[in-house]
Amino acid sequence: MNILDVVAACLDIVKESIIIFSLSFVVTGVVIGLLQTVFSVQDPGLPMAAKLVVFIILLSQIGASIYEQFHMLLKQL
Structure with missing residues (x-):
């Protein structure tokens, strides 16, 4: 490999x-925005908190496989 x-x-x-990660944040923002509209919740920090929770979940679930892919790639060198 060069x-x-x-x-x-x-x-x-x-x-x-x-x-x-981008798609999950867009979907989370849209869903939380719709829920805020339907239930008339006017909390400006709710979308950011929801995205942070989604980020932590994705990092714990998918982050390991990303690390594993980099590890296997660099191990081949």
Whole structure:
């Protein structure tokens, strides 16, 4: 493997993780926004708190596999 292969593989791993995290934050924001509208809850910190909870859950569930992918990639060198 040359340096371009390693960089391409690293960027691919990062791209997949960014897509997963971004989509989850968008979905969380939309769902919390709808719930605030339906139940007339006017708490400005609620969407940020919900996104933080989603971030912690994603980091604990998916973060391990991202670490594992980087570990296996760099182990091949």
